[in-house]
Amino acid sequence: MDATELNPILKRGENISVEFKRCGVQPEMDTFETVCSFNNRFGGSIYLGVLNDGTVEGVDRGQAIAIERNLVNVVGNPKLFNVAPAIETERIEYDGKLVIRVWVPAGPAVVSFKHVIYDRVADVDRRITSETQIAQMHIRKQNHFSEQRVYRYLKPSDFRFDLLPRVRKMAALKTPGHPWAEMDDMELMRSADLYGVNYDTGEEGFNLAAVMLLGKDEVISRIAPAYKTDVIVRRENLDRYDDRLIVTTNLIEAQAQISEFAKWYLPDRFMLEGDQTVSPRDIIIRELVSNLMIHREFVSPYPAKFLILNDGIHTENASKAIFQGQLAITSFKPVSKNPFIAKFFRNIGLADELGSGMRNLYKYSKPYSGKDPVLDDGDVFEAFVPVRWVEGGTAEGDATIRDETARDPNETVHDLHEQENDPDETVNGLHEQENEQVNDPHEQEYEQVQAPSREQLILDLIRENPAITYHGAADILNVSYSTVRRGFQALRESGTIERIGSDRRGTWRILTPSQPSHE
Template sequence: MDASELAAVLEHGENISVEFKRCGVQPEADAFETVCSFNNRFGGSIYLGVLDDGTVEGVNRSQATAIERNLVNVVGNPKLFNVAPAIETERIEYDGRLVIRVWVPAGPAVVSFKHVIYDRVADVDRRITSETQIAQMHIRKQNHFSEQRVYRYLKPSDFRFDLLPRVRKLAALKTPGHPWAEMDDMELMRSADLYGVNYDTGEEGFNLAAVMLLGKDEVISRIAPAYKTDVIVRRENLDRYDDRLIVTTNLIEAQAQISEFAKRYLPDRFMLEGDQTVSPRDIIIRELVSNLMIHREFVSPYPAKFLILNDGIHTENASKAIFQGQLAITSFKPVSKNPFIAKFFRNIGLADELGSGMRNLYKYSKPYSGKDPVLDDGDVFEAFVPVRWVEGDVAAGDLSVHSKDEHNQDETANDPSEQINDPDGTVNGTVNGTVNGTVNGTVNGTVNGLTERERSLLNLIGDNPSLTYRQAASALGVSYNTIWRALQTMKGNGLITREGSDRRGTWRILTPSQPSRE
């Protein structure tokens, strides 16, 4: 490296593979923490004699040999490093000062320094202490695809071959005349690389990809006990959830279950693409769910998540990443995490070519929400697609499929004509149902400057100070979000106030022109 190359590094600053360190007569302990973290991540360069802000201070030339010797001695000391990382040093002349570059390649083993494991996250050396994080690091160090692991004692009876007629049908719909249509079950499994030889070990049999795609539930639970996808809707009950689905079945059925669940809770909007109408929501769900199925590390203890929150859709899944940080569509270079599973999904039309998922998310997120998605790769891959909720959109509390949790603490979405009970026992009365779109009880017309909805809400609160958002939404026949916005506006305008929590508190009317009742 010459001075011009170093200048470019200094300009860009520290990152996941670049670290600046001041250095006196010998490197400080934090330099060796960085050696450890670089070895455990993707490798990197430490520049001794450079301050954190990129200012070149240089090292003492008379101490350069001693510094390099100290680096070699410390990394080779088994009392300090459990495994000796490989390092190389290079001297760089820069503006009359000497900088020592220490290059640390990624190593095949998980390394600790002074019995502490460090990992590189952005420009920080982070201590790793949890068993889950350490397990993920070991997974990252594997130099093969875990989906190819062969289980030679698995038999055809351990699989859901009853799903193969559906697989053949989907493959034929995707590609007319697909060869799978004429194959028997075992021929199809071999063609899909789900049964074969692991040339690393010489073992022959069904592999992990076969188990995850077509295994019976009890077989999956024994081979991948941590495997599950947790699908949660959390838009009203922020402490728990509004609805939840836990999926532990094979990937083919899991893909359908998660997709249908998500469609019930996300608003659908259509756009014209050429002369055809398409649903951005369905395409976004397809890409996010397919990513959870295809590009995850199934031997990791980290469960996958599909979350529908007030700001949008969040997904998380364990990954075996070669890149750490936010992905950009302009520089993204896709790498298949599970090529056998990905190929299977492409054959049955549930995924397209590598990299198309990210392009589709960017393409359809903008018309769906007005914003771009955010994708972060690392030991855990995280995706976020914003959702723009508008009046009339489906809300979790408005759906008849809304389910109570195991403690029966969720409120239920009741029919407006039925009596509405507060599960906490705080409501002493009931909210009357609506008749022909009007609320029982009238508001005195002398209350000026209020909308009809605000007058109706004041009337409901007067009847029942413990009124909940969902009760009000049911009584007025509108969505939960509409009521939430209306009540927040009324609070901001000084008409009402909330005393206590949203769940157990009560409303109090502040306006002197309190509505009267006939």
């Protein structure tokens, strides 16, 4: 914001989302009462260095850093605020004077300051003491969707519009003749409610839902810096992890990456549904991952988690709950927490109607593991689906169920620091994930024909870098993680290569006919 934009705000004066405050060495306590009331209502901006009548007095430039630091320290003090409200500060030059703007978004929870709840009424911060009024504030919070927050200065260049052709194709596969197929990019964004007007604020532009679904990675990291999904396998190395994937990209590619990663580590079993063969594992993964993508509170600093442990799959994500406790299939009443994102996922076939996810988890968990899932809602939504691990290629206690993905004990464990140093070293994205999932009856024949050239490329990579990882090779060869891993395993089984040292820090060695393997 600059002086030109600030000037009409000063002329209009204080209102439900604008407050002027004089500020000396540090903000007064009534500043934080306004922070509390803005959080509890629709959000707003506090202008430090401005008198009640709109006259700009300015703040001492030498105290600017101390003022900003004091704001952060006070809102983060649990003795003062029961829940830390989000704030952002901005310095504005106006007629040679410095104004500090403190932006407070509407938060997902009712906040109190010094054990007092404040609400914004017109241009007044009002104390709320009545139980009825407090209950109404909680109800109002249920109707606030952070995904609808508009960012006026976002441009089309801030988005991955290169994903839209694939989005159109997925929508057409889900619904033949889908109208998105004939729309240009901006028409599609408007149709999906990713660009429009926020009628709470009157602002027009791209919203948070658009950022999370299609934003470039650097845009997402600036608007939602705490957003990430931590995918961890912890079955053997209980002190740390066996493998880990940290996903911070857009929701469409994140859904594909997490699903592919989970499918690699979870046993697959098939069941007959009428005359069709279905995979309970794939359906369970789809529902759990889609829930992490759709029904999370993106303004929360709590990271989403997808954990594969010895007892099963655990997921956690920040939630805007209207119910506290364990969910029951017989009494569950679904409520959309991000309706724009949910609608987008339904249009492209990554989710079904509201409530279907829970029904599918109950329907397919029993044939997959013999047990029901456990779902707990609250400030953090937690889901647990048991897994019956397999030995010798068949499920324990069920010789009729076929397992497709027994875990390889020799698989390289990927170190977190190694992955952080190479941000591209992750499971490949949407394009390869779809290619991997297609159940092509000629796939095995095709790979037998192509294997020698792929294996030769892998040997060349090992000659150049004996410490190369599966992910690194997949990135260079532009193939999926699972494909390159099969190539490495074929070379090991044929006695062409061996692993020297530990899985994490070891290297590969190419064997000659006269060299025995030490594995």
